[in-house]
Amino acid sequence: MLIATRSDFSDARTVYRGSAAGYFLSGLANGEYYFRLEGKSGAVSAPVRLEVMHQSLQRAIWLSAIGMLVTLAIVLTILRGARDE
């Protein structure tokens, strides 16, 4: 199985060689990718186009800030313990 970032596969490299019927791929950076399969005899499949777009980093950081605040508040409440007994 070949992966490339140009539709003419001029920069293709092999991601997997073998006989598995399925393949899970993760961790690609943002961008467009093209895949195709090549048989041992040289047969070539039609390319598959894939676009990778990660979640917005800004939103991730905002959510993390809220999460950190809530978590800190919980930790402080527990560590402070009971006061008005």
Next chain:
Amino acid sequence: MSSADAILPANTAWLLLALFSVLWIALGVYWGRRNKSFEDHALAGRNIGLALGTATAAATWITSNTTMLAPQFALQLGIWGMIAYSTASFGLLLFAPMANRIRALMPKGYTSGDFFRLRYGKLAWAIFLVFTLFYSLTWLVSMAMAGGIVLNALSGIPYVWGMSVILAVCVIYTMRGGLAAVIGTDFIQSLIIIVGIVVVGFAVLSHVSVEEIHANLAAERPALLDVLFPAAIMAIFNNLLFGLGEVFHNNVWWSRAFAFREGVAGKAFALGGLVWLPIPIAAGFIALASGALNVPVPAPDMVGPLVIADVLGMAGAVAIFVIVFCSLASSIDSLLAATSDLVTEDIYRRMINPAAPQQNLKKIAQYVTVALGVFTWAVCLPRIGSLATVLFFAGPLVGAMIWPIVTGLYWRSATSVGAVGGMLLGAGVGLVCYFAIGWYVATLIATAVSMIWVLGCALIAKPRFDWAKLKETA
């Protein structure tokens, strides 16, 4: 997955399954002979020591998710995925001081339901019961289902048989032995799991170095190494809060707080958290090696077993089978025991038959365990894959219970209005966000909304709670 792809021959798998089944059931029956009353059965005589306490806290938190999902998380979310998963141990670490307080405030308590009833009254108690039963039953179903699926994928044992055997074994020894059997087997299971993970981890590293893994990732899957991988960063606090909510509310953990000997509870939960902390990384990094080892992964949830079987062959396949079986059993038994105690104490004893003597309660608890097993089995039978996703709905529910519980334990100013409103508002807004935005914000928003409501109510509250009301006798 067909049996042709299985990594372990079916007869070897059956033999392993039979050996462990006989062992757990024998231990359950043996330890069960100590139990005379409901208190012995449900809380193992309130006298669990530090070693068993630590091991049971860690083992119960090591579900099939930890050993199977940690590699999947690593493969999908990279290094942050493993670290984010490790933060689930904070649930145990933070529950440690709470467990001490629970034991001191409620020396005669049985369940987390007792706390809601005595602290916040009937309405909050009812909402709590709906939330916790929803969570516990979906967790139980998803684990029994995962058990059948994983055993099938590993060894080709048909799904229905694998699921039925695991569930039946856990039901039998939990019913016969009660919490003592659950905690005793947890100790053995936790040692098997940890030693197995260490051996497998070093064996994988003898085939591929960390440098090779890193070079392969940098070349082919750079986002997995990215310090600012957005999807992974978003997952961190959502997971952390889901974990806190699970531990803080569920009777699985409260029943242990009541069962540990005086002075042991806090230490055991803190040490259990520390024991658990490295496990998602130790079990998860194996997935990152799949590229460097050229192991094809057809679906992310099978990455761990595939890499291990590829590298270690038959021995690896046996190891992963045993690890997965132990992590499933250690959680299913705990959930069965804790949920049956909750139903027995909160529903049967407090709502239906308050005069029931201790001896009868033990019988009822045993029947409830069997009924829970049969119910779970019936739901798992058709193998509806989408059912497992229902567990994610539980995120907002458990998140919304964090603040009512924490403030209820520490602040006299925490009120019923605060608890009821916090649970309903938090869970409602969280569920809306689950559908409108995505799963990765649901728990976070639910906890935040419930926090604002609970704190607001506590701030303007006039009445002060009398802690002595929690010390209900019998």
Next chain:
Amino acid sequence: MTFSSGFLNLIIYGALIWCAVSALGLAGCLLRDAARGDVW
């Protein structure tokens, strides 16, 4: 910005050794409890 190879080394070996130590610790703790008759 990416996690370095050294960091990956640290967390993987750290986690494995930590697990090994905690297994030994648990076993040792049980023996200690048993010696005192404090298991349960």
